[in-house]
Amino acid sequence: MARLASQAKAGFYPTPDKVCDLLSSKLEIEEGARLLDPCCGKAKTLCRLGADGVTYGIELDHERAQKSRTRLHKVIWGDALTEVRISPVSFNLLYLNPPYDTALAADGKEKRLEEQFLRKYMGNLVQDGYLLFVIPYYVLKHCAKPLSRYFRDVQVFSFPESDFGGFKQCVVIGRKRKLIPKNEAQDTQEYLEKFATLLPEFFLSAAPPLEEMPEITVPAAQGPLKTFQGTKVDPLEAIPLIRKAGIMSTVLSELAPRKNNHIRPLNPLENGHMALMLAGGYMNGAVQKDGRQLVIKGVVDKSEEIVKSSGDGTGKGTITTRDQYKPTVKVIDLQVAEIFTIQ
Template identity: 60%
Template sequence: MARLGSQAKAGFYPTPDSVCELLKAKIIFDLEKGARLLDPCCGEGKTLSRLAGGVPNLTTYGIELDHQRAHEARSRLDKVLWGDSLSEVMVSPGSFGLLYLNPPYDTGVSDGAKSQRLEVQFLRRYLGTLQQGGYLVLVIPYYILKHCAKPLARYFKVQVLGFPEDEFQAFRQCIVFGRKKLLAPKEEAEQTQTHLEELAGMEPDEFMNEVETLECIAPVSITVPPPAKPLTTFRAKNIDPLEAIPLVRKAGILKNVLAELTPKKNNVIRPLTSVKKGQMALMLAGGYMNKAIEKNGRQLVVKGVMDKSEKVINVRENDSGEGSITTRDQYIPTIKIIDMQTAELIMVQ
């Protein structure tokens, strides 16, 4: 799947279903055992899932910027990353046999004087992930071929096909099929680049007359090779909560963290010297030793409290009838004990 459109629309435009069906019918991908397929702009994962066609023993990979669509794609593809494909994802080079690339159609934002088309940025960023002999399926507006001509000519043996007439009218799209090869000789690369640039400079009707359209070609069988090297890296720099939370719960880390943040109350007292009876009484009254105790079969619940009150110390009155009262705060320790056998409440002051 892909995201097509401009900054003004900022919308999500999936590859048309009719084009997906034609692509699957006309280009028969013979997927060898263990083949890996990658879509860096997978959207909801529908296109790559259709191309895979439920073939066993292969793995589909996708990357999607929108969190909701990435979550939806996980139900169709084997592995999906959530993040910016250009800046937030790390992928091992030369690890995929098929690269389906339908990037956003727009101009990237740059701090410098020059800005580069997003289609070119995606192509340059991900052509290195394709192994030698692997296949590229690139979906772009035909007039963008002039921007992509150089890397396509240098690294791929390409064929350009137009969208069906009705679908072509929407975004003037074409499909570029390319098989990755070693760096092409300079003269050959220049000829291919010139041809692609000429196609990009044509009027829409002229372009459609120059190239074959997808529905008009005879079915072609393409063998997607098995992996040439292991996929050691396929991860996003950011953390997806929908993936992280179940893993954290399964690992038990969350329980341990919460236990550290909210530790259990510890009333164990370890005095440096032997506790005197008066000190013991104060700790009891202050509630430091509140708990249930049992000794010799007798069960008691001990609760200590400290009540504050005022005690009159002195009363004075002068000849004119005015006077003053002096009071002092006093704290009265009380220990309440409940005998669990007799339900008797014992008060000790």
């Protein structure tokens, strides 16, 4: 999670305004077209490109996901590679501007995230659906295989020179196809790989500028989208629903201890006593601290440790164990929707 969090923090480089302007001047989105951005950031880009379409986003960073909810029709907060369930063959346009980095893939190998995102999401496009893929041009060599085998009319355009310096990005466009035979995909694969070998200044003069991208009409979706959901609960979405359903007070009363809450200690409690009471569950429930709303739950987990074992080789013997008690306090901070665990 620490790595994911740092990826989210460092990986936020929204599509530059100029690129966004150029892309939106080339796109015509029919009413009811379904558009997906699996790394939507604050969703400024998809919101602008989306126009009359129905827009869907996924974002790892909670604050950005919240912002996106004000701009898109539906947003999942979570890891788009592992924490979502989305119907395949359902979107008419996939806008993909993923983090430019490497990470361990499901097969345990370190791979470029651009390739991992492409492979994960290309199956969500309908046949002939459009891909707009923003990546550093030198990453084309990692994505050339899936691009050439699953897309037709693949073309690469360079970012405007004024925006190229930072990450050296290009825009790849293509239309989703079922698997294309290897021999037919060969030319496209070589075309993409060749770009990746160039020095930045040669790439800029070899690839056509984005102004030359063809105009694209994205048609309306056929049929409903069955599934678009995250696998983890977003407290900021869940809490209003729970409040509305009226179960919050029941949950909080279940969390609070039923007995002994009228005892007044003779002396003020030491920190050690407070810690034990906290872990023992005597202070469970909702509290307000420095303007923050917290929900506290203390538990003590019991485990057994083997301290001695002896045997005579006949299968008989003795094992001596010792009980261990591990106090744990969990705190949910409702403002930032984070869970802290103290052990």
